[in-house]
Amino acid sequence: MPKTLTSVLLLAFAVLLAACNSSHVQFSIVSGSENTVLQPIVEEFCAKQGATCTFAYEGSLDIGLGLQRPAGLDQDAVWPASSVWVDLFDSGRKVRNLTSIAQMPVILGVRKSKAAELGWVGKPVFMKDILAAVKDGKLKFLMTSATQSNSGASAYLAMLSSALGGKEVIEPGDLDNPNVRETVSALLQGVERSSGSSGWLADLYVDSASKGTVYDAMWNYEATLKETNDKLKQIGKEPLYAIYPADGVAVGDSPLGFIDHGRGPDVEKFFTDLLAYLQSDAVRKRIADTGRRLPLGGSAIQAAPEPDWNFDPGKLVTSIRMPEPAVIRKALDLYQEALRKPSLTALCFDFSGSMEDKGEKQLQAAAQFLFTPEKASEVLVQWTPSDHIFVLPFDSVVRANFEATGDAAGQAQLLADVADQHAGGGTDMYACAQQALQKITATANLSKYLPAIIIMTDGRTDGSADAFLDQWRNAPVRVPVFGITFGDADKSQLANLAQATSARVFDGGGDLAGAFRAARGYN
Amino acid sequence: MAISRRALGLGLLGVAAAGTGGYLTLKDRPEFRGYLGNKAHLFGFIGGEKQAFLADPDVVHALGGYGLELDARVAGSVEMVREAALLSQKPQFLWPSSSIMVDLARKSGVAIRNDQVVLNSPVVVYTWGPVVEGLKKSGLVTVAGKGGYNQLDLKALLDAILAGKNWSDLGIDELYGRARIVSTDPNRSNSGFMFAGLVLSLMSGDVATQELLAEHGDQAMAIFRSMGLKSSSSGKLFDQYIAGGLGAEPMVVGYENQLVEWALADPARWQRVQAGAGAKPEILYPRPTVYSAHPLIVIDPAVDRLLEALTSPTLQQLAWSKHGFRGPLGTVAGDADAIAGVRPAEIEAVLPMPSADVMLALLNQMDG
Numbered sequence: 001m002p003k004t005l006t007s008v009l010l011l012a013f014a015v016l017l018a019a020c021n022s023s024h025v026q027f028s029i030v031s032g033s034e035n036t037v038l039q040p041i042v043e044e045f046c047a048k049q050g051a052t053c054t055f056a057y058e059g060s061l062d063i064g065l066g067l068q069r070p071a072g073l074d075q076d077a078v079w080p081a082s083s084v085w086v087d088l089f090d091s092g093r094k095v096r097n098l099t100s101i102a103q104m105p106v107i108l109g110v111r112k113s114k115a116a117e118l119g120w121v122g123k124p125v126f127m128k129d130i131l132a133a134v135k136d137g138k139l140k141f142l143m144t145s146a147t148q149s150n151s152g153a154s155a156y157l158a159m160l161s162s163a164l165g166g167k168e169v170i171e172p173g174d175l176d177n178p179n180v181r182e183t184v185s186a187l188l189q190g191v192e193r194s195s196g197s198s199g200w201l202a203d204l205y206v207d208s209a210s211k212g213t214v215y216d217a218m219w220n221y222e223a224t225l226k227e228t229n230d231k232l233k234q235i236g237k238e239p240l241y242a243i244y245p246a247d248g249v250a251v252g253d254s255p256l257g258f259i260d261h262g263r264g265p266d267v268e269k270f271f272t273d274l275l276a277y278l279q280s281d282a283v284r285k286r287i288a289d290t291g292r293r294l295p296l297g298g299s300a301i302q303a304a305p306e307p308d309w310n311f312d313p314g315k316l317v318t319s320i321r322m323p324e325p326a327v328i329r330k331a332l333d334l335y336q337e338a339l340r341k342p343s344l345t346a347l348c349f350d351f352s353g354s355m356e357d358k359g360e361k362q363l364q365a366a367a368q369f370l371f372t373p374e375k376a377s378e379v380l381v382q383w384t385p386s387d388h389i390f391v392l393p394f395d396s397v398v399r400a401n402f403e404a405t406g407d408a409a410g411q412a413q414l415l416a417d418v419a420d421q422h423a424g425g426g427t428d429m430y431a432c433a434q435q436a437l438q439k440i441t442a443t444a445n446l447s448k449y450l451p452a453i454i455i456m457t458d459g460r461t462d463g464s465a466d467a468f469l470d471q472w473r474n475a476p477v478r479v480p481v482f483g484i485t486f487g488d489a490d491k492s493q494l495a496n497l498a499q500a501t502s503a504r505v506f507d508g509g510g511d512l513a514g515a516f517r518a519a520r521g522y523n
Numbered sequence: 524m525a526i527s528r529r530a531l532g533l534g535l536l537g538v539a540a541a542g543t544g545g546y547l548t549l550k551d552r553p554e555f556r557g558y559l560g561n562k563a564h565l566f567g568f569i570g571g572e573k574q575a576f577l578a579d580p581d582v583v584h585a586l587g588g589y590g591l592e593l594d595a596r597v598a599g600s601v602e603m604v605r606e607a608a609l610l611s612q613k614p615q616f617l618w619p620s621s622s623i624m625v626d627l628a629r630k631s632g633v634a635i636r637n638d639q640v641v642l643n644s645p646v647v648v649y650t651w652g653p654v655v656e657g658l659k660k661s662g663l664v665t666v667a668g669k670g671g672y673n674q675l676d677l678k679a680l681l682d683a684i685l686a687g688k689n690w691s692d693l694g695i696d697e698l699y700g701r702a703r704i705v706s707t708d709p710n711r712s713n714s715g716f717m718f719a720g721l722v723l724s725l726m727s728g729d730v731a732t733q734e735l736l737a738e739h740g741d742q743a744m745a746i747f748r749s750m751g752l753k754s755s756s757s758g759k760l761f762d763q764y765i766a767g768g769l770g771a772e773p774m775v776v777g778y779e780n781q782l783v784e785w786a787l788a789d790p791a792r793w794q795r796v797q798a799g800a801g802a803k804p805e806i807l808y809p810r811p812t813v814y815s816a817h818p819l820i821v822i823d824p825a826v827d828r829l830l831e832a833l834t835s836p837t838l839q840q841l842a843w844s845k846h847g848f849r850g851p852l853g854t855v856a857g858d859a860d861a862i863a864g865v866r867p868a869e870i871e872a873v874l875p876m877p878s879a880d881v882m883l884a885l886l887n888q889m890d891g
Contacts, residue, residue, distance in 0.1 A: 083763075087752065098759075100766035166689070168701040169751035248700055251771050253763070295768030296796050296804075314801075318699040319771040322752040 025051040025270045030066070031079035032150060033057045033199030034104065034221050035254070037290050045277045051270055059196050059521065060150035060252075061332075064089035065379060076259060076267055077274075081150035081198070081221070081252040088325045097271070098257035101278055102223075102292035105251045105317050106154035108141065109225040109240030110217040112309065116241075121310075124246040127162035131183065134190035141190050141217035142205060146335045147380035148196040148521035154250030155219040156335055157328070159187045161320040162247045170323040175334055185339045192216075193480070193502075194341075194450060196521025202228045204502055209237045213478070213502075221252065222313065226291030229309055242310040248320040254292070288313070332380055342386035343406075343523045344449035346436035349418065350457035350486075352395040352427040359458050359486050360423045362512055366456065366484075367418040369513045371411040379513070381520040383411060388449065390439045391418060394432040395425030396462065401439065428463040429455050433481060433497070434471055441475050452523035453481045455497075456508070459490040469500060482522060484508040484515045562587065563825055566594040567616035568603040570713060571758055573642075573817065575784060576846045585841065589832040599756075600713040604628035604820075615823035620713040622816045626879040637821040641833045642848040644778040645812050645870055646717050648675055648704065649761070651769040651802040657695030664807060670869045677809035678725045680704065681746055690773070698773055704746075706776035707760050708753040710886055713815060714760070715753065718776045720876045721813045722746050723885055731877040733884065740888055747889060757781070769802040778815055782806060783847025811872035814853055 027046065039055055046053035056075065058066070064085035066073040072094050080086065081104065086095050108130065115121050118133055133139035144152035160170055163183040167174070174180060192215060195201045202224050205215055209232060218240060220228070229239040256278070258271045277283055281301075288294050288301045293313045305312040322328070347370075349363055369375050376382040383389065383406030391402040391414050402417040404410030436453045443449065472479065480503035483494030494505050503522065508515035569577065576582060577595050586593065600619035603609050604627045617628060618641075625638050655673055658664035663676050663683075683693060683702055690698035707715035720731070723743040727735035747753075754760040761781045764772040782804060786793040796803060819830055832838060834851065842848040843855055853870065876882065 084752065087755075100762065103767060103771065166700050168684075168687075168703050168749045171748065246699055251767065253766055253771075293768075296765065296792075296799070296801065316697055317770045319767070320700075321703060321705075321750070324751055324753075328752075 025049065025266050026054075027051055027077070027267065027270055027274075028054045028056070028075040029077045029079055029256075030056045030058055030063055030073060030075040032060045032063070032081040032254075033197040034081055034151070034224055034252075035079055036199055037223075037227060038287065041278075041283060041286055042274070045274055049270065049273070057197070057199070059144075059148040060085045061148050061153065061380070062196075062517075067092075067094055073259060074261075076261065076263070077256060077271060078259065079254070079256045081254055082154070082250075083253050083255040084322055084328070085150065086255070086257065088328060094259050095257040096260060097275070098255045099275055099279075100253040100255045102254045102287055102294055103251050104221040104223055104254055104292060105244065105249045105319070106151050106158070106219060107222050107225065107249055107317075108155075108217055108219050108243040108245065109228070109309075110139070110141075110243055111214060112238050112241045114139070114216050114241075115243065120243060121241065125243045126247050127159060127187070127245050130190075130243075130245065131187050135186055139190055139216055140192040141219060142193045142195075142201050142215055143188075143191050143219040144198050144201055145194050145196055145521040146340070147332050148517075149198055150252055151198040151201075151220050151224075152194070153332070154252065156184070156188075157322070157331065158245060158248060158250050158320050159184045160331060162245070163187075166247065169321040170327055170331065172324075172327055172330060175327070175330055181334075181339060188335075188339055188341050189448070191341045191450060194522055196518050198224055200504070205240075206231045206235070208502055210235050214238075222293070222311070223291035225309075226303070226306075226311055229306075229311075239309040242312075244310075244315065244317050246318075248318045250322070251317070251319040333377070336377075336380050336382055337384050338386075341450045342384065342388065342448065343520075344388045344440055344443055344446070344451040345523055346390040346392060346439055346451075346453045348429060348432035348436055348453065348455040348457075349391065349393045349421070350395075350427065350429065350455070351393045351399065351421050351423050351425075352458075353424050354427070354458055355423040355486075357423075362486055362508070363456060364419065366508070366512050366516060367415055370516060371415040371418075373408060373411065375513075379517050381517050383407075385410075388443065389414060390436060392432050392436055392439075393418070393421045394428065396428050396431070398432050398435045401435070403439075427457070427461045429457055429461040429493075430463040430465055430468045433468045437468070437471055437475060437479060440479055441477070446477060450523060451477060451479045452503070453479055454484060454519055454523070455481065455494065456484045456486070457494065458486040459493075461493055465493075465497060465500070468497075472501060478502070480522065482506070482519045484512070484519055486512075562590050562592040563828065564592050564594060565615050565823070565826055565829055566612075567596075567614040567618060567822075567826070568598040568609060569595045569618040570600045570603075570620040570817070571597045571756060572620060572644075572713075572778060572781070573618060573848075575788075576842060576848065579841065579845060581841055581845065582838065585835075585837050586829075586832055589828055589835075591829055591832060593829075599711060600624050601627070601711070601716065604633065605631050616826045616829065617820040617822070618817060619820070620815050620817050621717060621876070622818050623876055623879045623882060625818050625820060628820055630879070633820070634822060635820055636824065637827070637830065638818050639821075639830060639834070640816040640818045640851045641830070642817040642842055643850065643853045644780045644815050644817075644848055645808065645853070645873075646714060646721065646815055647777060647779045647812070648677075648774055648807040648809060649764050649777050649782065650774045650805050650807055652805055653697045653769065653802055654695055654773055655805045655807065657690070657693055657697075658807075660694035661692075663693065667808075667869075669871075673805065673807050674810040675807040677721070677812075681722060681725060684749060685742060685745055695773075697769070701749075703749060704774040704776065705750045705760070705772065706747075706753065707757055708755055709747070710890055711755045712757055712760075714757040714776055714778060716882070716886075717813050717815055717876065719743065719747065719885055719889070720882055721809070721811075721874060723881075724874050724877060725811075730875055731881050731885075733881055736877075736881055736884055736888075740885060743885065744889055761785070765804070779806065779808075779849075780847030784845075787845060787847075808870060811874045812870060813874055813876055817848070 060080035068089040146152040146156035385407040387406030481501040483505035506515040706718040709715040709719040723731040726739040
């Protein structure tokens with residue numbers, strides 16, 4: 001009997017110990033950038049539970065593409081902007097218990113004075129009105145890439161739906177209709193800047209406004225427009241007036257779902273508790289305060305309307321019907337290959353001496369990915385014949401200027417040109433940036449393109465940014481300069497250049513193809 | 524000695540750990556179960572819509588009274604009667620959500636000892652207050668003389684959708700664009716499957732046959748094409764309906780018990796919704812409709828006792844009053860008062876489903 005008692009006590013102790021350990025859960029979430037504002041609310045819960053939570057932000061389509069990979073995603077939970085991307089890509093049914101947290105219509109925010117000038121204040125506005133304004137050259141807008149971010153995809157699908165003239169849903173044959181293609185292509189001519197992230201696009205708007213560049217309009221979530229306007233008011237800038245296209249918008253359902261990596265019942269319990277916390281009345285109220293919609297939450301929960309910019313989360317919006325998965329996939333290819341505004345891209349490749357061996361190999365591999373249509377199209381960043389590409393290999397000087405359109409032959413030529421380059425010599429990325437900008441500004445019909453310079457380098461450069469920035473300020477268009485870094489590159493010089501030109505730097509050290517996909521989303 | 528030393532030790536452990544909640548954990552451990560009662564364990568597959576019912580502690584307790592404990596795993600109704608991967612696990616019972624599945628199980632070579640419909644839930648249309656008001660104006664919704672519930676002329680609605688009518692043509696000015704109704708994917712989920720049968724029969728003017736399918740299948744398929752992206756499960760679609768509201772999900776197909784269960788799961792929430800100013804969830808009973816029957820397919824003789832338990836007044840009462848499931852004949856167990864604001868309709872017009880062969884042919888056409 002004493003022996004039994006001992007074992008009983010030991011077992012009981014073990015049970016108690018297990019109960020204590022359960023609070024030290026490590027939990028990771030990959031989410032769309034629009035949820036950054038909700039991170040503190042989640043962190044409060046993690047702290048209360050004694051759990052360590054980590055957050056990663058990716059475009060909703062990237063989250064979907066991650067689910068599609070055989071290895072799947074590393075995180076314990078996904079929180080994309082819409083469950084459509086889980087339906088579309090999660091063929092292995094890795095995500096469980098996917099639950100909507102809030103509803104987020106994607107709408108058009110138009111600078112208030114511009115909205116007044118267009119006669120849109122206090123009136124229902126249809127997609128055809130937006131089209132007319134774009135065609136007349138009276139409206140340009142910011143919109144994320146439809147092949148990377150849910151808000152861009154939503155705006156794009158709403159444009160397609162509208163172009164069909166109120167048909168109930170987009171069907172495969174509709175995408176071959178020349179009238180539909182022409183209408184949507186004309187609408188997308190209104191894109192002035194793009195990005196792979198809705199949150200970044202909103203930051204770009206505020207940041208540019210604070211520097212004196214005020215864009216006309218932006219497609220984004222209703223709640224993100226509220227965040228943006230709160231910031232614009234703080235810096236004394238005019239708000240974006242909310243246009244809810246009357247012929248239907250796409251509504252993201254912001255679902256949180258669990259991915260079971262077999263890390264034990266504690267992790268899954270943490271997830272279900274987190275879900276219950278997010279659905280509790282007090283937290284729902286805080287979520288609604290960010291401008292998110294919680295249908296059935298009632299007026300007690302919904303954020304107060306702000307009539308000065310037409311914000312009303314209680315206003316009924318008709319949502320477009322999402323098409324079948326195969327149609328969505330075809331629509332995304334169509335966007336990338338035909339309808340999006342063509343890219344005008346100057347690629348500066350660093351072939352200086354420090355790139356020898358590993359760097360050079362990485363650069364050649366990057367070129368292989370970029371200029372092999374089958375590879376690029378797997379992740380929806382393929383070029384089209386309407387795109388125009390410059391490749392400028394550089395060391396202390398620009399070695400050569402290669403130029404091609406984005407058709408298969410052009411890409412093959414660029415690939416061969418790059419293959420002939422080998423590392424050697426000094427480094428001056430500013431010299432390359434200057435020539436790249438000259439090439440871009442000298443292009444005919446410049447306004448038809450979305451221009452960008454992308455510099456790939458392993459770090460420190462000689463030369464100075466001053467001459468380039470002078471030239472940049474005097475250029476007829478604002479050309480963002482993106483950076484992609486190799487290895488343990490010193491990012492500071494690239495970061496300054498990106499900051500000055502409203503762009504950003506991507507780390508290609510781990511996943512160069514991923515960095516390129518990210519950069520292409522902004523171009 | 525009746526109690527072994529080990530059992531006594533475990534009993535003590537139970538007392539020691541009860542304060543930490545460890546007791547329940549132990550009870551769930553299969554290797555300890557035998558010491559805490561002498562129950563028969565039955566393993567089988569069930570449709571997901573019955574998961575909450577079988578997980579209900581009152582139901583577990585009542586089944587326990589019959590000496591039963593279930594290992595009921597969720598599977599799609601269609602796959603549980605057809606997939607070798609599931610059938611090879613030697614389930615002792617199957618509990619799908621449509622009577623046709625009994626035929627399909629037989630075709631798959633399942634040795635059926637007995638089968639009996641235990642629960643029923645009519646296929647209904649979930650919508651919102653303003654839609655009901657509009658459809659009353661346009662005559663598509665009428666109030667049943669007996670029972671006072673809202674019944675929908677589904678054939679007229681389907682005709683309007685096929686004719687490309689807008690919501691405003693149907694008296695609903697709040698919504699823009701074409702009228703639409705959305706169900707789950709008939710190839711994966713039972714509520715969509717049953718709705719497909721109902722649509723085909725309505726288009727055919729009679730319970731559909733192969734001949735009628737050849738003649739009217741295109742119309743049925745046009746209805747489903749107009750839905751676009753379809754959910755894989757009834758539970759998911761209902762969640763989308765609740766989360767999306769009037770603008771995103773104006774009309775969806777579901778089971779009658781889903782709203783009842785949702786309301787009962789959080790009565791305070793339900794009261795708030797009823798008292799709020801926004802559009803409220805509403806049930807429309809299609810006239811005619813089809814019944815989603817839930818036949819218990821008995822494979823192992825040990826399951827006879829489960830059939831007896833599930834058809835007992837206690838469990839039938841729990842099925843209705845806590846989960847909104849009706850009894851074997853579509854009647855309501857116990858008192859028929861409204862629960863959670865849902866008034867049980869006395870449904871008079873019920874269509875049988877087309878035969879399994881017709882349904883399979885329809886699904887194949889939709890797939891292709």
